[in-house]
Amino acid sequence: MNSAIPSGHGEETRRFRERDADVEAAFFLPHLHSGMTLLDAGCGPGSITSGLAGHVSPGEITGIDSDPARIDSAAHDALANGIVNLSYEVADVTDLPFEDDQFDAVFANGLIEHLPVPGDGVAELTRVLRPGGIIGLRSPDWGMALLHPDSDGLRDSIALRNRWQRSRGGHPEAGRLLRGLLTDAGFDEVVAGSTADSHGTDAGTAEGVRYMHSILNDPELGTLAQENDWTSASDMEAMRQAWTDWSQQPGAFASFFWCHATGRKPVG
Numbered sequence: 001m002n003s004a005i006p007s008g009h010g011e012e013t014r015r016f017r018e019r020d021a022d023v024e025a026a027f028f029l030p031h032l033h034s035g036m037t038l039l040d041a042g043c044g045p046g047s048i049t050s051g052l053a054g055h056v057s058p059g060e061i062t063g064i065d066s067d068p069a070r071i072d073s074a075a076h077d078a079l080a081n082g083i084v085n086l087s088y089e090v091a092d093v094t095d096l097p098f099e100d101d102q103f104d105a106v107f108a109n110g111l112i113e114h115l116p117v118p119g120d121g122v123a124e125l126t127r128v129l130r131p132g133g134i135i136g137l138r139s140p141d142w143g144m145a146l147l148h149p150d151s152d153g154l155r156d157s158i159a160l161r162n163r164w165q166r167s168r169g170g171h172p173e174a175g176r177l178l179r180g181l182l183t184d185a186g187f188d189e190v191v192a193g194s195t196a197d198s199h200g201t202d203a204g205t206a207e208g209v210r211y212m213h214s215i216l217n218d219p220e221l222g223t224l225a226q227e228n229d230w231t232s233a234s235d236m237e238a239m240r241q242a243w244t245d246w247s248q249q250p251g252a253f254a255s256f257f258w259c260h261a262t263g264r265k266p267v268g
């Protein structure tokens with residue numbers, strides 16, 4: 001099951017397209033060099049993938065995603081931007097169409113939290129990574145958020161979002177698990193860390209509200225919430241209003257955590 005929260009394919013894709021390798025993959029870039037082969041798993045519409053292509057050129061980068069629409073969009077953009085060391089395929093990270101030990105590096109941003117069994121994806125990424133190769137994983141962790149001004153409505157909406165993701169087989173608190181996933185898979189030199197995704201400008205708080213409203217307005221969440229007695233329609237309306245009220249405070253600020261981990265596949 002794909003546990004990505006379906007906040008409207010177009011809205012989700014719009015947010016992913018704004019992502020940038022130099023920001024999202026900053027923790028991984030020191031491990032990349034010209035000529036490497038690289039796999040970007042769960043590449044989405046490919047904005048990070050095309051940035052990574054520049055860091056390994058003339059080495060080849062491959063992006064895979066289980067969603068054919070995302071792969072179409074990514075391939076279209078790569079062609080339009082004249083990126084020649086980049087190819088895309090529709091594939092599931094738990095069943096990759098690649099040889100053992102094929103890549104010098106494997107990377108996944110925002111993927112592991114969507115896998116019902118995250119270790120299955122890590123095992124398959126490990127299989128296609130050559131001995132001595134480097135893995136980089138990055139996922140959000142929704143178990144903690146800085147919110148100012150704070151309110152029950154904001155907290156309730158985050159709890160509801162997380163409940164929905166869990167009901168779809170996903171893991172809202174995946175970020176903190178990444179280090180353990182790599183040590184369990186036998187990686188050496190495992191290093192984990194985190195960064196914060198902050199909303200601290202008028203445009204940033206508006207973006208935060210837009211995201212939370214897209215979640216709270218999703219018809220699937222509305223139906224599930226009623227059927228499972230998670231919350232009422234009026235409470236959901238109060239949550240929407242809480243985000244609107246929050247964003248209208250001149251000092252509104254929010255910060256959410258993303259975690260990352262790197263590791264090296266043992267040789268021999």
Ligand SMILES: C[S@@+](CC[C@H](N)C(=O)[O-])C[C@H]1O[C@@H](n2cnc3c(N)ncnc32)[C@H](O)[C@@H]1O
Pocket residue numbers: 002003004016017019041042043044045046047048064065066067070091092093094108109110111114115
């Ligand atoms: C949150 S998006 C991240 C996209 C991109 N990496 C980024 O950071 O902008 C997660 C992507 O993983 C893909 N995905 C989910 N489960 C997958 C699986 N089992 N195998 C391959 N891709 C998967 C989704 O289709 C989606 O495009």
